[in-house]
Amino acid sequence: MVASEIRALFAVASRPEVVSLAGGMPYVTALPLDTVGEIVADLVAHRGTVALQYGSGQGDPHLREQICEVMRLEGIEAGPDDVVVTVGSQQALDLITRIFIDPGDVVLAEGPSYVGALGTFAAYQASVVHVAMDDEGLIPEELSATIDALAREGRRIKFLYTVPNFQNPAGVTLSAARRHQVLEICHRADVLVVEDNPYGLLGFDGDPMRALRADDPDGVVYLGSFSKTLAPGFRVGWALAPHAVRDKLVLAMESAVLSHSSFSQLAVGQYLASQPWREQIKSFRELYRERRDALLGAMEALMPPGCVWTRPAGGFFVWMTLPEGLDSKAILPRAVAERVAFVPGTGFYADGSGARHMRLSYCYPEPDRIREGVRRLSGVIQQELLIRDTFGTGSAPAHGGVDTPGPDLA
Amino acid sequence: MVASEIRALFAVASRPEVVSLAGGMPYVTALPLDTVGEIVADLVAHRGTVALQYGSGQGDPHLREQICEVMRLEGIEAGPDDVVVTVGSQQALDLITRIFIDPGDVVLAEGPSYVGALGTFAAYQASVVHVAMDDEGLIPEELSATIDALAREGRRIKFLYTVPNFQNPAGVTLSAARRHQVLEICHRADVLVVEDNPYGLLGFDGDPMRALRADDPDGVVYLGSFSKTLAPGFRVGWALAPHAVRDKLVLAMESAVLSHSSFSQLAVGQYLASQPWREQIKSFRELYRERRDALLGAMEALMPPGCVWTRPAGGFFVWMTLPEGLDSKAILPRAVAERVAFVPGTGFYADGSGARHMRLSYCYPEPDRIREGVRRLSGVIQQELLIRDTFGTGSAPAHGGVDTPGPDLA
Numbered sequence: 001m002v003a004s005e006i007r008a009l010f011a012v013a014s015r016p017e018v019v020s021l022a023g024g025m026p027y028v029t030a031l032p033l034d035t036v037g038e039i040v041a042d043l044v045a046h047r048g049t050v051a052l053q054y055g056s057g058q059g060d061p062h063l064r065e066q067i068c069e070v071m072r073l074e075g076i077e078a079g080p081d082d083v084v085v086t087v088g089s090q091q092a093l094d095l096i097t098r099i100f101i102d103p104g105d106v107v108l109a110e111g112p113s114y115v116g117a118l119g120t121f122a123a124y125q126a127s128v129v130h131v132a133m134d135d136e137g138l139i140p141e142e143l144s145a146t147i148d149a150l151a152r153e154g155r156r157i158k159f160l161y162t163v164p165n166f167q168n169p170a171g172v173t174l175s176a177a178r179r180h181q182v183l184e185i186c187h188r189a190d191v192l193v194v195e196d197n198p199y200g201l202l203g204f205d206g207d208p209m210r211a212l213r214a215d216d217p218d219g220v221v222y223l224g225s226f227s228k229t230l231a232p233g234f235r236v237g238w239a240l241a242p243h244a245v246r247d248k249l250v251l252a253m254e255s256a257v258l259s260h261s262s263f264s265q266l267a268v269g270q271y272l273a274s275q276p277w278r279e280q281i282k283s284f285r286e287l288y289r290e291r292r293d294a295l296l297g298a299m300e301a302l303m304p305p306g307c308v309w310t311r312p313a314g315g316f317f318v319w320m321t322l323p324e325g326l327d328s329k330a331i332l333p334r335a336v337a338e339r340v341a342f343v344p345g346t347g348f349y350a351d352g353s354g355a356r357h358m359r360l361s362y363c364y365p366e367p368d369r370i371r372e373g374v375r376r377l378s379g380v381i382q383q384e385l386l387i388r389d390t391f392g393t394g395s396a397p398a399h400g401g402v403d404t405p406g407p408d409l410a
Numbered sequence: 411m412v413a414s415e416i417r418a419l420f421a422v423a424s425r426p427e428v429v430s431l432a433g434g435m436p437y438v439t440a441l442p443l444d445t446v447g448e449i450v451a452d453l454v455a456h457r458g459t460v461a462l463q464y465g466s467g468q469g470d471p472h473l474r475e476q477i478c479e480v481m482r483l484e485g486i487e488a489g490p491d492d493v494v495v496t497v498g499s500q501q502a503l504d505l506i507t508r509i510f511i512d513p514g515d516v517v518l519a520e521g522p523s524y525v526g527a528l529g530t531f532a533a534y535q536a537s538v539v540h541v542a543m544d545d546e547g548l549i550p551e552e553l554s555a556t557i558d559a560l561a562r563e564g565r566r567i568k569f570l571y572t573v574p575n576f577q578n579p580a581g582v583t584l585s586a587a588r589r590h591q592v593l594e595i596c597h598r599a600d601v602l603v604v605e606d607n608p609y610g611l612l613g614f615d616g617d618p619m620r621a622l623r624a625d626d627p628d629g630v631v632y633l634g635s636f637s638k639t640l641a642p643g644f645r646v647g648w649a650l651a652p653h654a655v656r657d658k659l660v661l662a663m664e665s666a667v668l669s670h671s672s673f674s675q676l677a678v679g680q681y682l683a684s685q686p687w688r689e690q691i692k693s694f695r696e697l698y699r700e701r702r703d704a705l706l707g708a709m710e711a712l713m714p715p716g717c718v719w720t721r722p723a724g725g726f727f728v729w730m731t732l733p734e735g736l737d738s739k740a741i742l743p744r745a746v747a748e749r750v751a752f753v754p755g756t757g758f759y760a761d762g763s764g765a766r767h768m769r770l771s772y773c774y775p776e777p778d779r780i781r782e783g784v785r786r787l788s789g790v791i792q793q794e795l796l797i798r799d800t801f802g803t804g805s806a807p808a809h810g811g812v813d814t815p816g817p818d819l820a
Contacts, residue, residue, distance in 0.1 A: 028462040033459075036454050036458065037453070037454035041450060045443055052441065052642070052644070053435060053438050087671075088667055090666070091666060094666045116664075119665045122665075232464045233464070233465075234671055235669075235671040256504045258498055258526060261671060261674050263643040264674060
């Protein structure tokens with residue numbers, strides 16, 4: 001299957017009878033829509049000449065102050081001058097890549113890594129080298145060994161791209177001890193860290209983890225987003241960067257889009273200023289925790305032996321590894337026919353590997369639907385195992401390459 | 411002066427006591443803000459789960475249909491499948507440049523040309539070659555000669571970038587007869603045309619001109635925008651492109667920002683569906699016509715001999731040429747001290763020329779303020795002429811380079 005086939009399949013998968021464990025869409029239905037409606041109406045009526053006008057390339061100054069307040073929850077002390085508001089954190093990633101990458105430069109990324117980042121890196125002809133993870137996230141020894149090996153080959157590493165919290169797609173979190181090691185390794189090797197943190201405030205247990213950026217203001221570019229803590233429809237994300245990078249980001253931002261939507265930025269600012277946003281995030285956490293529990297519980301009960309998966313402590317995703325001989329991309333059409341969808345693992349690797357993995361997301365469907373989805377998926381996998389045991393292999397493996405499953409699935 | 415100095419100067423120029431003839435900001439105060447407020451409130455309350463969610467990379471299908479209806483006013487027959495909604499037409503320009511340009515490739519552009527486009531071309535290391543204009547826009551013979559000369563040098567031309575209507579910054583419009591010639595020349599030389607048309611519906615006399623795209627669906631990428639006909643704060647623009655380019659644009663869009671804001675797109679769509687938008691554009695036209703008349707009338711009455719300028723039939727801008735020996739960039743600090751601002755001509759050329767020109771915009775200040783601005787500017791220029799006649803030159807010329815005066819001045 002090539003990208004266009006994957007897209008066609010996901011078009012089918014968006015039908016209501018299909019349980020989609022594929023999408024990364026937050027459950028915006030949980031927001032107080034009437035209240036948000038009043039906020040935007042008030043905004044246009046009273047500050048319309050600002051909200052409907054061009055803004056600055058760096059973004060609304062008041063929103064940048066509020067963003068600093070949000071980041072303080074993860075131990076980050078920063079001023080609004082170092083923040084650039086972007087069209088989702090995806091744009092921050094795009095602009096950072098534009099600034100740093102010449103064709104052939106190396107980007108280090110977790111294996112697996114976020115599909116939307118891999119697409120951007122590919123667009124700028126970066127060479128992605130994956131670093132292995134385990135249940136505590138990126139493995140420092142692997143990181144160190146990879147950097148050394150690349151240095152021996154004379155290849156230029158531009159940055160490490162990492163999603164330390166509730167990683168997309170693996171669902172794992174970089175442990176506190178390892179955070180220091182990762183920073184130290186990168187500092188010593190003069191490798192910039194790009195910390196992408198859309199899910200950091202959506203942890204199910206205790207306080208948010210301390211951000212990598214909190215302990216290394218000069219060595220880390222931090223990317224944040226309101227897409228998961230409020231709503232993706234505003235497309236408001238940001239980058240927090242050291243001065244020199246910040247200046248380049250503002251120029252790149254202006255060259256790319258002139259300025260972000262004032263309307264969107266002020267709407268988010270007004271929401272933060274007038275609504276109990278910390279409480280709203282808490283209620284999102286409860287909602288997603290219930291769905292994670294539904295997914296893990298059903299998997300525990302129903303998945304055939306030989307399947308293994310991660311246990312996320314926050315965020316949206318579980319990463320499952322199939323028994324040997326099974327290919328998730330080959331299974332997908334059969335799964336969709338059985339009215340359940342997932343994202344095959346190959347999309348999350350730049351090198352075409354990952355065929356034995358799949359990403360299951362629990363953010364969007366209701367718990368009962370999640371359980372039904374797992375029941376269906378388990379049936380499909382059992383069927384595949386039967387084929388494997390009969391013929392020595394599962395459905396014919398699909399050929400590799402980076403998938404681009406579209407925005408709602410990223 | 412370098413870009414940062416220009417920026418510092420414009421920061422001063424944004425004070426209320428300064429009459430800014432610099433900015434390209436539309437007069438959004440003329441919009442029915444309460445009504446727009448009701449539209450967005452209703453949108454969030456009733457379609458919030460769509461408006462606040464991720465959308466598709468190509469953009470909202472219904473809005474793309476409405477965009478086709480808007481383009482029909484300029485003779486364009488196109489389907490929504492060929493439209494990609496972008497973060498302002500600036501992003502469309504950025505993505506088109508990303509798709510087509512390798513470092514060193516040639517982009518043809520009017521001389522002078524839009525500063526925001528030149529910034530984007532520079533970001534992708536395009537080599538911009540200017541083609542001269544007169545009062546009827548781009549001169550076909552010059553275009554033809556430039557293409558031939560580049561062919562002889564073996565340089566690869568990727569596209570012609572043109573703003574055919576009420577050009578930014580020159581204010582001139584490509585005549586109907588020349589449109590056919592330009593299309594024919596580009597077709598013969600296999601040069602794609604990128605038609606950037608933010609002001610096409612803001613003509614003061616008669617019906618809108620027929621778009622270049624209307625007569626050459628395969629050879630033209632058309633860029634449109636709601637920034638001037640509605641409001642820039644939504645950042646909704648679009649590209650209409652031949653199939654193969656459209657496909658690449660969607661992928662580039664997803665890589666750059668995943669998707670545009672659903673909230674912004676649906677707000678614009680709801681405005682178009684429920685409000686008399688043609689009447690609104692008509693009232694914008696009347697407003698800008700009155701301001702153009704105020705500017706031209708005051709210039710006629712007050713500018714010293716030796717100054718010449720264009721007479722725009724629409725849009726936002728007048729292009730003035732100073733008497734020999736005067737340098738607009740050198741004059742700017744003095745003008746700001748006298749509480750009037752403009753954009754120096756050098757920003758609109760990729761090669762550092764343009765020092766004798768300036769762009770004067772009439773879109774934002776009230777007519778009386780415009781007249782007062784011209785009075786002040788005329789005084790400054792008369793002073794400069796006195797210095798020139800005494801010392802043989804005006805204020806010391808500033809060094810060249812592309813200015814990036816920021817989004818509100820682009």
